[in-house]
Amino acid sequence: MAMLAKLLVFASMAISLPMGAQVVTQDMAAHARLAQDAERRNDFPAAVHEYQLLASALPKSAEVQSNLGVALYFDDQLRPALAAFHRAIALNSGLMAPHLFSGLAWYRLSNPDAAVHELERAVRINSTDPIAHTWLGYAYSAQSRDEAALKEFQEASKLDPKNIDVWYALGNTWLQIGKESTLKLLVLAPNGARVWELAGEQCQMRGDRKAALIDFQEAAKRRPDITELNERIVSLGGRVAPGHVEDAQSQKVEDALYEKAHDAERESDAAFQRVEQLDPNSYRAHQIMATAFASEKQDAQAIAEYREVLKLKPDVEGIHEALGEALVRSGKLAEGLSEFEAEMKAQPFSASAHMNAGRALLMLGRDDEAGKMLNAAAGMDRPPLETYLLLGKLDVRRREYRGAVTMLTHYTSLETGNSTAYFLLAMAYRGLGERDQMGRAIAQYKKTSEDAKERSGAQKELQAAQSDSEDGEQSLQQGSME
Secondary structure, eight states: OOHHHHHHHHOOOOOOOOOSSSSHHHHHHHHHHHHHHHHHOOOOHHHHHHHHHHHOOOTTOOOHHHHHHHHHHTTTTTTHHHHHHHHHHHTTTOOHHHHHHHHHHHHHOOHHHHHHHHHHHHHHHOOOOHHHHHHHHHHHHHHTOOHHHHHHHHHHHHHTTTTTHHHHHHHHHHHHHHHHHHHHHHOTTSSSSEEEEHHHHHHHHHHHHHHHHHHHHHHHHOOOOOOHHHHHHTTOOOOOOOOOOHHHHHHHHHHHHHHHHHHHHHHHHHHHHHHHOOOOTHHHHHHHHHHHHHHOOHHHHHHHHHHHHHHHTOOOTTTHHHOOOOHHHOOOOHHHHHHHHHHHHHOOHHHHHHHHHHHHHTTTTOOHHHHHHHHHEEEETSSOOOHHHHHHHHHHHOOOOOHHHHHHHHHHOOOOHHHHHHHHHHHHHHHOOOHHHHHHHHHHHHHHHHHHHHOOHHHHHHHHHHHHHHHHHHHHHHHHHO
């Protein structure tokens, strides 16, 4: 994705030296040419040096400050780049480049809120720039604002219809919207007809006709009014049993979520197919295949595809991390940790990469290193919720019970269905001698454990499909208290 911004620089970076009150000398023009020459050969330290000389000579030039910021950005000096962009904006708030690159810098610093602020301004200044729309979409995605991101990627796809990065982002956003609709459906009607129907569809895609038939029959018992279910049952060689219609009021919301999940899946498939059409051997095409294999827990195939992506484009954001997760699920902890470390080198402010590295270290019994990594993740923007569960596990293992209570209480305030968290919380309270709180935690542990046992096969099928790291987490639960 960084190359998108780099293309913009080389396509439209001719510096405009101000005339009038600030006299441009031959020396200044020479520094400008030297800066541009340095950029063309990717020598950004040299470009920074030349622009700094220009900025000293032309302190009121917004364009020079903007170009200095861009050179600093590509030299990976993000904070100084932001300072230069801030000066440029103060001199001329109508320039697009300082807002655009400020947004890119804040995004790389894992501050999507600040990134959105700048990128929205960039889009307002030039609404026909596909790069601005694309990066605003990325920033919205980092805020978990998938619907807003979708609009930006759709606009970018109209402006730059042959860009595989845009089509991949569009497909991935539709995929996230579909997952969110499925999770909402699981909360609304965990044992409802539409949940059973979606589970049957998952089984059918895997080629498990027997399980699909059972799920469709369960769905038909609850909603005999859904004619498509009868057709599916018959096509699988089954018979339709009598059923009764569920509450009509809840059906409307349930049906709406089901349709939204299906619509999102169709749109996602269409966007990914566009990537295949544009460049079937591209790194994005391999990334799509890798993600599909990972979702089906076919980790050997996923690992091979992720590695192909890295061969084609080593700097794709998130690939080392995704590869590491697949390796951990395969029991290759050391290899997985190496990939997480590679991701952190490329994305030093990634909370999820730090959390995954901490998880692997915890599984390897390297507790001190795990603690440093997990605490680093917790201090970053929007850390994954699992960070607090892992910190709680680590504190219990270390017998640092007060810290465990803090972490696990925070976790269970947001995730109420994880029996492991309540078990650990009970252990922490026992260690502190707080028997009343321990009793309440044990009661919650028993309740959530029973809920898990009673959970329908359809729920388990769909929840497994939404979780990319369930197997690795289960392994951790088995080994983290040893």
